[in-house]
Amino acid sequence: MLSVMVANPHAEHLQELLEALNEPQREAVTHGEGPLLILAGAGSGKTRVLAHRIAFLIYTDQAQAGEILAITFTNKAAREMRERVERLLGHGTRGMWVMTFHAACARILRAEAQRLGYTRQFTIYDQADARRLAKRSADAVGVDPKRHTPAALHNHISAAKNGLLDAAAYRRRAGSQFEEMVADVYDVYERDLHRMNAMDFDDLLFRTVNLLELFEEVRERYRESFRHVLVDEYQDTNHAQYRLLQLLVGGGRPPRRDEEPQPGDRPTYAGPLGHRNLAVVGDDAQSIYSFRQADIRNILDFQDDFPDARVVKLEQNYRSTQTILSAANAVIANNRGGIAKRLWSELGQGEQIHLRALDDDFAEARHVVGEIQRLLDEEQVARSEIAVLYRTNAMSRALEETLTRADVDYQVIGGTKFYERAEIKDAIAYLSLLANPADAVSFARVVNSPRRGIGQTSVGRVLAFADAHGITAWEAAARGEQAGVGAAAVKALARFMDTMRELRAIAGLPPVGDEDRRPGEAVTGEAATGEAQPGEAALAPGAPVGDLLEALLAQTGYVEALEAERTIEAQGRLENLEALVEGAREFDASAPEGQDTLDAYLQQVALVADADTRSDEGLITLMTLHNAKGLEYPVVFIAGMEDGVFPHSRAIDEGGLEEERRLFYVGITRAMRRLYLTYARRRAVFGAQTYGLPSRFLDEIPPDLLDASSREGEQRERAFRPGALAGGFAPAGRERIAARAGGAGGWQRPHAGAAREHAGEAAAASFRLGEDVVHAAFGEGVVTGVEPGGVIVVRFAGDGSERKLMAEYAPVSRR
DNA sequence: ATCCTGATTTTTTTT
DNA sequence: AAATCAGGAT
Numbered sequence: 001m002l003s004v005m006v007a008n009p010h011a012e013h014l015q016e017l018l019e020a021l022n023e024p025q026r027e028a029v030t031h032g033e034g035p036l037l038i039l040a041g042a043g044s045g046k047t048r049v050l051a052h053r054i055a056f057l058i059y060t061d062q063a064q065a066g067e068i069l070a071i072t073f074t075n076k077a078a079r080e081m082r083e084r085v086e087r088l089l090g091h092g093t094r095g096m097w098v099m100t101f102h103a104a105c106a107r108i109l110r111a112e113a114q115r116l117g118y119t120r121q122f123t124i125y126d127q128a129d130a131r132r133l134a135k136r137s138a139d140a141v142g143v144d145p146k147r148h149t150p151a152a153l154h155n156h157i158s159a160a161k162n163g164l165l166d167a168a169a170y171r172r173r174a175g176s177q178f179e180e181m182v183a184d185v186y187d188v189y190e191r192d193l194h195r196m197n198a199m200d201f202d203d204l205l206f207r208t209v210n211l212l213e214l215f216e217e218v219r220e221r222y223r224e225s226f227r228h229v230l231v232d233e234y235q236d237t238n239h240a241q242y243r244l245l246q247l248l249v250g251g252g253r254p255p256r257r258d259e260e261p262q263p264g265d266r267p268t269y270a271g272p273l274g275h276r277n278l279a280v281v282g283d284d285a286q287s288i289y290s291f292r293q294a295d296i297r298n299i300l301d302f303q304d305d306f307p308d309a310r311v312v313k314l315e316q317n318y319r320s321t322q323t324i325l326s327a328a329n330a331v332i333a334n335n336r337g338g339i340a341k342r343l344w345s346e347l348g349q350g351e352q353i354h355l356r357a358l359d360d361d362f363a364e365a366r367h368v369v370g371e372i373q374r375l376l377d378e379e380q381v382a383r384s385e386i387a388v389l390y391r392t393n394a395m396s397r398a399l400e401e402t403l404t405r406a407d408v409d410y411q412v413i414g415g416t417k418f419y420e421r422a423e424i425k426d427a428i429a430y431l432s433l434l435a436n437p438a439d440a441v442s443f444a445r446v447v448n449s450p451r452r453g454i455g456q457t458s459v460g461r462v463l464a465f466a467d468a469h470g471i472t473a474w475e476a477a478a479r480g481e482q483a484g485v486g487a488a489a490v491k492a493l494a495r496f497m498d499t500m501r502e503l504r505a506i507a508g509l510p511p512v513g514d515e516d517r518r519p520g521e522a523v524t525g526e527a528a529t530g531e532a533q534p535g536e537a538a539l540a541p542g543a544p545v546g547d548l549l550e551a552l553l554a555q556t557g558y559v560e561a562l563e564a565e566r567t568i569e570a571q572g573r574l575e576n577l578e579a580l581v582e583g584a585r586e587f588d589a590s591a592p593e594g595q596d597t598l599d600a601y602l603q604q605v606a607l608v609a610d611a612d613t614r615s616d617e618g619l620i621t622l623m624t625l626h627n628a629k630g631l632e633y634p635v636v637f638i639a640g641m642e643d644g645v646f647p648h649s650r651a652i653d654e655g656g657l658e659e660e661r662r663l664f665y666v667g668i669t670r671a672m673r674r675l676y677l678t679y680a681r682r683r684a685v686f687g688a689q690t691y692g693l694p695s696r697f698l699d700e701i702p703p704d705l706l707d708a709s710s711r712e713g714e715q716r717e718r719a720f721r722p723g724a725l726a727g728g729f730a731p732a733g734r735e736r737i738a739a740r741a742g743g744a745g746g747w748q749r750p751h752a753g754a755a756r757e758h759a760g761e762a763a764a765a766s767f768r769l770g771e772d773v774v775h776a777a778f779g780e781g782v783v784t785g786v787e788p789g790g791v792i793v794v795r796f797a798g799d800g801s802e803r804k805l806m807a808e809y810a811p812v813s814r815r
Numbered sequence: 816a817t818c819c820t821g822a823t824t825t826t827t828t829t830t
Numbered sequence: 831a832a833a834t835c836a837g838g839a840t
Contacts, residue, residue, distance in 0.1 A: 073829090073830075074829085074830080075830085100830065101830075102830050103830090126830090127829085127830090149824095201829090201830055202830095204830085205830095288828075289828075289829075291827075291828060291829090292828085292829065292830080391826090391827065391828080392826050392827050392828075393826075393827085393828085394825085394826050394827095395826090397831085414828095414829085448816095451816090451817085453816065453817095454816090455816045455817075456816085457816085458816090488816090489816090606830095607830070608830095624827085624828065624829095625828080626827085626828045626829070627828085627829085646827095648826085648827050648828085649826095649827095650826085650827060651827075651828095656827095659828095660827095663828080684831080685826080686824085686825065686826080686831075686832095687831040687832080688831095
C-alpha cells in the first residue's frame with residue numbers, strides 16, 4: 001500500500017484521504033480488485049467509505065471516472081454520493097455513473113432499446129399508470145373487479161417481474177386457479193406494454209437483464225466499461241437487481257431451490273467470469289423493502305456467491321449516544337438470524353429516551369409540537385435538527401395541522417407528490433404522447449382533457465380498434481370513422497390530431513409514420529449485433545422542453561379551460577403548471593448540448609420522485625420511517641407507537657414482524673442525541689375512532705433506558721401554545737407496559753383495528769361561496785368553492801393554502 | 816357526453 | 831376525512 005502512495009502523484013491527497021478513516025474503514029477503502037462485502041452498522045460511515053473508495057480508485061489510477069458505476073437506491077442518495085466524491089477529488093465527476101438502479105437501467109435501455117423491439121423514446125409508466133393498465137388488462141381477460149383489485153393484480157405481476165419471470169414462465173409455475181388468472185392478466189399486460197412502446201418500473205430492471213443475457217456483445221461492452229461496480233444498501237436488492245449485478249461483474253452461484261429453472265424456461269446466461277470488482281455495502285438489520293421483493297439473502301449469502309470475498313465489518317457508530325444504540329441493539333436482538341454486529345459509540349451515555357402516552361392522535365401531535373417549541377426556544381435547537389417520523393403517510397395530517405396552527409415551519413418529505421397532481425400528469429402525458437405516439441395510456445389520459453367532446457365511449461372504441469388491428473392509438477385516432485366513433489367525436493378527434501401534429505413539428509419530431517420501427521417487432525439474436533451505436537441521437541434537436549410545454553398548454557386549450565373556470569382551485573393548478581414550465585426551463589439550461597432533451601426530460605420526471613427534490617434547511621422535517629433511512633437528526637420523534645399502527649396490522653397478519661422491527665431499528669438509529677417515542681390510546685383511522693394498545697416493540701426497550709417520567713407513570717401533556725388547548729391528563733405507560741412485559745401471556749390483545757366507533761356529530765351547515773369561515777386548526781379563511789357531496793373548498797389566510805373540507809364534519813364555522 | 820349523487824375505498828412502506 | 835368510482839339523470 002505504502003509503495004503505491006509514494007509513487008503516486010496524488011500522494012498527498014491519498015494520505016489525507018486515508019488519515020480520516022478508522023482501521024476497518026481504511027481496509028474497505030483500499031481493498032484492490034475482487035469482491036468486497038462491507039457490513040456497515042447504522043451510523044458507521046458507510047456512505048463515507050463508499051465515497052472515499054471511489055476517490056481512492058481514481059487517485060491510484062485503478063479506475064477512470066467513466067469506469068465507475070456507483071448504485072444507490074434513491075436519487076437523493078445518489079446526489080449526495082456524487083457531491084461527496086467531488087469534494088474529495090476537488091473536481092467534477094463527469095462520466096461517472098452515480099445513480100439509482102432504475103436510472104442506470106433506463107440509461108442503458110435508452111441506448112439499446114431497439115434490440116428489444118422498443119424505440120429509444122419508450123415511455124416509463126409510474127405506479128399509477130401501470131395500475132391503470134393492469135385494470136384494463138384485467139377487464140380484457142374478464143376478471144371480476146370486485147374480487148381482485150388492479151392494485152393486487154399489479155403487485156403479483158410486479159413480484160413476478162422482479163423475480164425475472166415473464167408471463168410464460170410465471171404460468172409454468174402457477175399452482176392455483178388464482179395464479180392462472182394472474183398469468184392471463186400478465187399476458188395481456190405484457191403484450192400491451194410492449195405494443196405501446198412502454199415499460200413499467202419493473203421492466204427497467206427486467207429488460208436490462210434480458211438485454212445483457214441476450215446480447216453478448218452488449219454485455220461485454222458494459223462489463224469492460226464498468227471496471228468497478230459499487231452498491232449501497234445492498235440488503236435491499238431484489239432478484240432482478242442481483243442478477244443484473246452478476247451479469248455486469250461476472251460472478252454468481254447455482255440457482256437456489258426456489259429459483260430452479262422449469263422446463264421451457266429460456267436458458268439463463270452462465271458464461272465466463274468477469275472482473276468481479278463488486279463492492280457492496282449494507283446492513284441486514286436495516287432491510288425494510290421486502291414488499292418490493294428485496295431479498296435479504298442477497299447480502300446474507302454474498303460469501304457463497306463470492307467465496308473469496310473480503311469481508312469488512314464497520315461497528316463503530318459515530319452518530320448516536322450509547323443509550324440510543326443500546327435501545328436499538330436490544331430491540332433488534334428479538335429478531336432471529338442476521339449477521340452479528342456489536343455497535344459501539346464513543347459519544348457517551350447521553351440522555352435517556354422519552355416515552356409518552358397521549359389520549360388521542362391530536363393530543364399526541366400537540367405534545368410533539370409543544371416539545372418542539374420548547375426545544376427551539378429553550379435549548380437553541382435548530383429546526384433543521386428535528387425530525388418527526390411515522391409509519392404511514394396518512395399520519396402526517398394531525399401533525400401538519402398542529403404545526404400549522406402553532407406557526408412552526410415544517411416540510412414533509414414524500415407524501416403527496418407534485419408529479420402526481422392531475423394537471424401535472426396531464427402535461428407530462430402530452431409530452432409522452434408526442435415523444436411516443438404508441439403510448440395509449442397517455443393518449444387516453446389527454447385526448448379529452450380539456451373537454452373536447454370525446455367521451456369514454458369514443459376513447460374506448462379507438463383503443464379497441466387499435467388493439468384489433470395491431471396499430472397504435474395515434475394511428476387509430478386518425479381513423480376515427482372506421483373505429484365506429486360518432487360523427488361529432490370524429491371531428492373532435494381530427495382537430496385533436498391536428499394539434500398534436502403541430503406540436504410534434506414544434507418539438508422537432510418528424511411526422512408520425514416513418515420515423516421509427518413499429519414497437520412490438522423485436523430484433524432478435526445475431527441479426528441485431530453490430531448495428532446501432534448506443535448513445536447516438538437519431539433525431540434533430542427540437543425546441544427546448546420548456547418552450548414546448550408552454551406551446552402545448554396554450555395550443556391544446558388546457559390553460560384556456562382552466563382560466564375559464566375562474567376558481568381559486570383552477571388558479572392553483574395554473575400556478576402548478578407554471579412551476580412545471582419553470583422546472584423544465586431549468587432542465588433545458590443544464591441539459592448537455594440539446595440532444596434528445598425531451599426524452600431525457602421525460603425520463604427524469606418518471607424516475608425522480610420529489611421526495612428527493614430539495615429539502616429546505618431551516619425547517620422541521622416530517623416523513624415516514626422508510627423515507628428516513630440513511631438520514632440522521634440530533635432530535636428524533638417517532639409517533640404512533642401502537643400495535644396495529646407500528647407494527648402495522650397488515651404486517652402482523654402477514655408475518656412481517658421482523659421487518660417491522662428492523663424498521664423500528666432504522667427509526668431509533670436515526671437519532672443522534674435525543675429520541676422521543678409517543679403513542680395515542682385513541683386514533684382516527686379512515687375517519688373512525690380506533691382504540692389501540694402500546695406497541696409491543698416498546699416492551700423490548702430496557703426500562704432503564706427510559707427517562708424517569710416515562711417510567712413513573714404519569715405526567716401532564718405539555719402545555720400547548722398558542723390558545724392553550726385543554727392539557728389532557730395522561731396516566732402513562734409504565735404500569736400498563738410493565739404489567740404486560742412481566743405477566744407472561746399478558747392480557748389479550750384485540751385484533752388491531754377491531755374496535756371502532758362512529759365519529760363526528762352532524763349539524764350540517766351549508767356554506768356559500770365567498771363566506772368567511774374559521775377552522776380550528778387552519779384559522780381564518782374564505783369559501784372558494786362548493787362541491788357536490790358536502791365538500792367545500794376553503795382558502796386560508798394564514799398560509800394561503802387551499803383545502804377541501806367536509807362541511808359537515810370539519811371543524812369549521814361561519815365567522 | 817357530461818353532470819350529479821351516493822357508495823365504496825383508502826393506509827404500509829417506494830424506484 | 832377525503833378521494834374515487836359507478837350508475838343514473840340530464
